[in-house]
Amino acid sequence: MKPRVAIFEFGCCEGCQLQIVNLEEKLLDLLDLVDVVVWREARSEHAEGPYDISFVEGSITRDEEMERLRWIRENSKILVALGACAHIGGINCLKNFMDQDEVRRYVYGDKADWFPSIPARPLSAVVPVDYAVPGCPIDKEEFLEVVKALALGKTPPIPNYPVCVECKMAENVCVFNKGMVCLGPVTRAGCNARCPSNGNKCIGCRGLIDDPNVNSHKEVLAEHGLTVEDILGQFRLFDGYSEVAK
Ligand code: SF4
Ligand code: SF4
Numbered sequence: 001m002k003p004r005v006a007i008f009e010f011g012c013c014e015g016c017q018l019q020i021v022n023l024e025e026k027l028l029d030l031l032d033l034v035d036v037v038v039w040r041e042a043r044s045e046h047a048e049g050p051y052d053i054s055f056v057e058g059s060i061t062r063d064e065e066m067e068r069l070r071w072i073r074e075n076s077k078i079l080v081a082l083g084a085c086a087h088i089g090g091i092n093c094l095k096n097f098m099d100q101d102e103v104r105r106y107v108y109g110d111k112a113d114w115f116p117s118i119p120a121r122p123l124s125a126v127v128p129v130d131y132a133v134p135g136c137p138i139d140k141e142e143f144l145e146v147v148k149a150l151a152l153g154k155t156p157p158i159p160n161y162p163v164c165v166e167c168k169m170a171e172n173v174c175v176f177n178k179g180m181v182c183l184g185p186v187t188r189a190g191c192n193a194r195c196p197s198n199g200n201k202c203i204g205c206r207g208l209i210d211d212p213n214v215n216s217h218k219e220v221l222a223e224h225g226l227t228v229e230d231i232l233g234q235f236r237l238f239d240g241y242s243e244v245a246k
């Protein structure tokens with residue numbers, strides 16, 4: 001029996017699911033491994049739970065979403081956060097630093113009262129999460145590797161070292177030397193240092209590694225005349241929830 005897989009979404013752009021669709025012919029590899037029984041973007045029929053593996057995209061921004069997420073958790077042997085919104089809160093959490101009523105009015109105008117919302121949060125703020133596929137959007141190949149590992153009962157191969165490691169292996173010129181502020185020293189690798197390899201700074205879409213070497217990052221910043229406070233705003237782009245949650 002192939003594992004029964006469900007894919008759900010909450011508040012997000014659904015770009016991570018689009019990455020799965022972008023697997024194109026490799027989708028057949030995916031379907032060889034698992035039976036996808038819930039996937040609104042690709043199937044019209046939704047099978048009842050329980051599910052072996054649920055991939056959940058998006059962050060939680062409404063009270064009723066918490067109920068739905070708890071139901072998914074209760075009906076899933078393994079729950080995987082799919083993408084930065086689900087994993088760390090992502091860009092939705094930017095609104096947490098603003099006046100919530102003002103944000104609602106800005107988005108919904110005079111219909112703001114029809115759409116009650118709460119400060120955005122990652123899945124892990126509501127239910128236990130077993131694994132995450134990081135990134136904004138996720139890397140489709142990494143997603144496939146995660147599915148393969150889970151289907152074989154293994155731990156998904158998500159790196160726990162910083163982007164700098166991949167960046168140095170790629171022999172990139174450090175963007176700090178070009179006057180940019182890069183979050184690579186504390187951000188989880190696995191993207192092959194995509195942004196620095198293309199001349200850009202890492203903006204932290206894969207979230208912090210476990211036990212980031214903050215002192216080392218502070219030293220790098222100090223060498224360039226910067227402090228952590230100077231770059232807090234950059235962390236807020238994807239990982240603002242962790243700052244609010246502290
Ligand atoms: S992580 Fe990025 S691409 Fe994925 S759903 Fe959120 S905003 Fe969209
Ligand atoms: S700080 Fe950024 S650009 Fe510099 S080595 Fe690390 S990841 Fe690469």
Ligand code: SF4
Pocket residue numbers: 135136163187188191193194195196201202203204205206207
């Ligand atoms: S380099 Fe940083 S911002 Fe770019 S994809 Fe990798 S983790 Fe995300």
